[in-house]
Amino acid sequence: MSNRAPLRAQECRPLGNPSELPVLAKKGDVVLGGLFSLHDTVLENALSFTSPPAPAQCSGFNFRTFRWMQTMIFAIEEINKNPNLLPNITLGYQIYDSCSTPVQALRTALAVMGGQSGENSGGTQCRGTVPVVIGDGGSTLSLVVARFLGVFHVPQVSYFSSCACLSNKVEFPAFLRTMPSDFFQVDALAQLVKHFGWTWVGVVAGDDAYGRGGAQIFAEEVKKLGACVALHEIIPKNHDNTQMARIVERIQKSGTRVVLLFAVEQDAGALLREALRQNLTGIQWLASEAWITAAVLSSPQFHSILKGSMGFAIRRADIAGLKPFLLRLNPSFDSQDPFIQMFWENLFSCSLHHGDDVDSTDKPPCSGSEELVSTKNIYADVTQLRISYNVYKAVYTMTYALEAMATCEPGKGLLHEGACPNMSTIQPWQLLEYLKQVEFTNDFGEEMKFDENGDPVAMYDLINWQLTADGEVAYVTVGKFDETTRDKLEIDEEAILWRGNTKDIPLSVCSESCPPGTRKANKPNFPVCCFDCILCAAGEISNQTDAIECEQCLPEFWSNAKRDTCVPKQVEFLSYSDTMGITLAVVALVGFCCTLTVILIFACNRNTPIVKANNSELSFLILVSLGLCFLCALPFIGEPTPWTCMLRHTAFGITFSLCISCILSKTVVVLMAFRATLPGSMVMKWFGPFQQRAMISAGVAVQVVICGVWLAVAPPTPRRLLSRESRRIILLCDEGSALAFSLMLSYIGLLASLSLLLAFLARKLPGSFNEAKLITFSMVIFFAVWAAFVPAYVTSPGKYTTATEVFAILASSYGLMICLFFPKCYIILLKPEKNTRKHMMSKTT
Incomplete structure (x- = not known):
């Protein structure tokens, strides 16, 4: 049996002493909790572990946050005076200072929840007197508070926490806010980057949930839009000088000209001061909403680097009656307010406890008669009411939720089976249900409601920092972002002044854009x-x-x-307009003229022995065929047409067959003429003029048949060679039938081979009657030309294929002309003494 005493029911009591925390309170039927970071830091005392720790000391009074707190009080008092809202219910408040520190924020949340035990709780359950909390400001602070309040389903409505992580209803089921989520702000910033074509953007973030979360989402969004993050740096919370200097150096070396500074104003200020020290210029700063309208950064010391800065700010409003309310404060009349004393001493740099032991400073005493109207401070500046407007909306959101609860009709409520809540004992979870469903339009025309994540409709103003004539910073609205519209982002580019007060949009790219081409x-x-x-x-x-x-x-x-x-593409063919075509045409015409000249010489000297001895009829026929060979080169020049394509090869084949047939016939006659001089030979009677004509006709007829069948079956046609690798369209004549083309050339080669063979056999006949040597030379040249033609024809590109064929035709024609007729013309014209019968007969022995 255990010796331990049975466990007693634990009495519920708050940890620590809530009275240690300064609180501004006012009683009411429904008390609203408020958490505001009136100080920027908290000074923790050394822990001895031998005695309870002394209360934490907050430092760095924030006038802007104090205005937010006063706006909450203003809204509550305005509602209490409104007979149309909660006519039988008075709102009260309990407001604490969370000192911008998670630990202090948790302490204030515990203090808000640390009410007395319920009468029927038996000391085992705690129920706070505050059913709802407005705050806290920073996302990091709200993360801590939301986890704690969520356990008890106490609704929390934040006015400045924008971290997208707080939209997670599994982790934070009781968290709502009048501040849009950073997801929408980052979307707006990414759209801004895309709009101006910035692809090389730097990101510097604060070391907290707000900064890290927003910067991470921004980096992901800009990558989706095709941009790149040049650098991603985190500002340390202790603002270490070495780390700050390293971040600024990284910005300088990155080459980016656009940097997003996603941080609260304290962290942003620390980085910008280091940027000033290192003379970092030429940067277009993009601001997050946390500091785009922060007056502390609009001081003249930052003008050189921040003019032209741009960022999105939440919507602003002009709250009627707020400024007189702010200026009403005086420590003489609000002695119970623990915060007004801090405010007054920091504003006027004096001491309300002068001479007391608690005051060890040398500040002059406060008279209490100082006038707020005469001061120029962000506290009384109501020109940029944005976060203050969020606080104002948060209070009214609570009010409309309470109004819905108070006017609930049985059976139509939001509780189980349509039940209505008991207004005398409002439970936080009941108020939470009504807050989720609240929907109204305020006096500024803005529709207020929460989505399933507890976020409001996201609408931002695009703010541009511009210097006025008197050197002050003007927050000029140059566009807006509304996530409910189709285009979302609207920008008035003409109203923007960029860095250096210029109208030129800054360029920030890692590489210059690639131009067309x-x-x-x-x-x-x-x-x-x-x-x-x-x-x-x-x-x-x-x-x-x-x-x-x-x-x-x-x-x-x-x-x-x-x-x-x-x-x-350029159309390419062997034309009369280019040099090559003109040259070949001239050469062909010169050859034709030479042929006519030789014909004329032979005609004029047809009765001379040398002409008669060379069979004048065959000589004239050869000359005529050679003239036709020169002319048949001309159809190869010019744009291919169906008619010229058919004429080219058939004319070439027939004229060359005629020419070679005549040479073959002449070779046979020369050879047989020598044989006929032998005693008893009857050979020449078989090679008379008629037989010669028959032999020539038969030789040409075979080629005519080949060409006729070719034209009938597969005639040559014009063809366009469209190669993707060439800039030219090649116009040429397609042979139609490679077999027919090969047969045509082969037949000419056969006739030439027979002529060469017979001429070679007759090469040693007596010189005066011997044309065999000349025919041999001409056939050798013919074969050399056409042997070189075949590989050149196959490998020549474009129009050079046609030029190669024309060259072969002309070269072989000139070869035949020179070898067969120039020696005779030389004798006729220059050696007439040799053109005699006696001279001719003298060589026959």
Whole structure:
């Protein structure tokens, strides 16, 4: 049996002594809790562990936050005076200072919840006297408070906590806010970056939930939009000088010209002071809503680097009657207010406890007659009521939820089975249900309601810092962001003044945009925003800036020199307009003229021995065929047409067959003429003029049949070669049938081979009657030309294919002309003494 005493029921009591925390309170039927960070830091006392720790000391009074607190009181008193809202219920408040520190924020939350035990609780359950809490300001503080209050389902409505993490209803089921989530602010900032084409952006964030969360979401969003984060730095909470200097150096070395500073005003100020020390200029600062309208940063010392800064701020409003309410304060009349004394002493740099032991400072005493009206301080500045407006909306949201509870009809309530709450004992969880469903339009025309995450509708003003003529900072609204509209972001670019008071939009890119005609090529080991611009390959274009890939032109088109437009390809063929075509045409006509000249010489000297001895009829026929060979080169020059394509090869094949047939016939006659001089030979009677004509006709007829069948079955036709790798469209004549083309050339080669063979056999005949040597030389030249033609024809590109064939035709024609007829013309014209019968007969022995 255990010797331990049975456990007694634990009595519920608050941890610590709530009276240690200064509180501004007013009684009411329903008391609203308020958490405000009136001080920026808290000085923790050394822990001896031998005695209870002394109360924490807060320092760094924040006049802006004090205005927010006074706005809450103003709204409550305004509601209490309104007969149309909660006519039988008076609102009270309990307001604490959380000192911008999570530990202190948790202490104040415990104090808010630390009410007396219920009468019927038996000392085992705690129920606070505050059913709802307004606050806290910073996201980090609200995270701590929300986790605690969520356990008891006490609704918390924050006026300044924007961390997107607080939208998680699993972790924070009782958290709501009148401040839009950072998710929407970051979306607005990312859209701003996209709008102005910034692709190389730096991010510096505060070391808290607000800064880290917002910066992380921003980095992810801009990457989705194609931009890159040049640097991502965190400002340490202790503002270590070494770390701050390193961040500024990183900004300088990154090359970015646009930096988002996503931090609360204290952290932002610390970084900007270091930027001033290092003379960091040329940066376009993007501000988060936490400091875009912070007056502490609008002082003249920051003008050199912050003028032109831009950022999104929540909506503002002009709250009627607020300024007189703010100016009403006086420590003489509000002696029970623990915060007004701090406010007064910090505002006027005096001491209300002068001469007391508790005051060890040398500040002059406060008379109590100082006038707030005569001071110029952010506390009384009601021109930029944004967070104050959020506090105002939070109070009214509570009021409308209480109004809905008070006017609930049985059976139509939001509780189980339509039950209505008991207004004399309001439970926090009941108020939470009504807060989630609250919906109203306030006096400023703004619809107020919460979504399923407890977030309000996100609407921002785009603020631009501009210096006025008297050197003051003006928060100029140059656009807006409304997540309920289609386009969301609206910007008046003409109203913006950028860094340096210029109208030029700053450029912030890792690499300059690639102009049309080039494409982006990523640099290894660099972000996608850092790239090289590569000229598009020939035949490809890009007609837009920053093209990822170049587009291939259609087969009929080619890229221009700038590679930004597809232009029609140049049509290429062997024409009379280019040098090569003109040259070949002239050479062909010269050859034809030479042939006519030789014909004329032979005609004029047809009765001379040398002409008669060379069979004048065959000589004239050869000359005529050679003239036709020169002329058949002309259809190869010019744009191919169906008629010229059919004429080209058939004319070439038939005329060369005629010419070689005549040479073959002449070779046979020369050879047989020598044989006929032998005693008893009857050979020449079989090679008379008729037989010669028959032999020539038969030789030509075979080629005519080949060409006729070729034209009937698969005639040559014009063809366009569209190569994607070439800038030219090649016009040529397609052979139609490679077999027919090969047969045509082969037949000419056969006739030439027979002529060469017979001429070679007759090469040693007596010189005066011997043309065999000349025919041999001419056939050797013919074969050399056409042997070289075949590989050259196959490998020549474009119009050079046709030029190669024309050259072969002309070269072989000139070879035949020179070898067969120039020696005879030489004798006729220059050696007439040798053109005699006696001379001719003298060589026959």
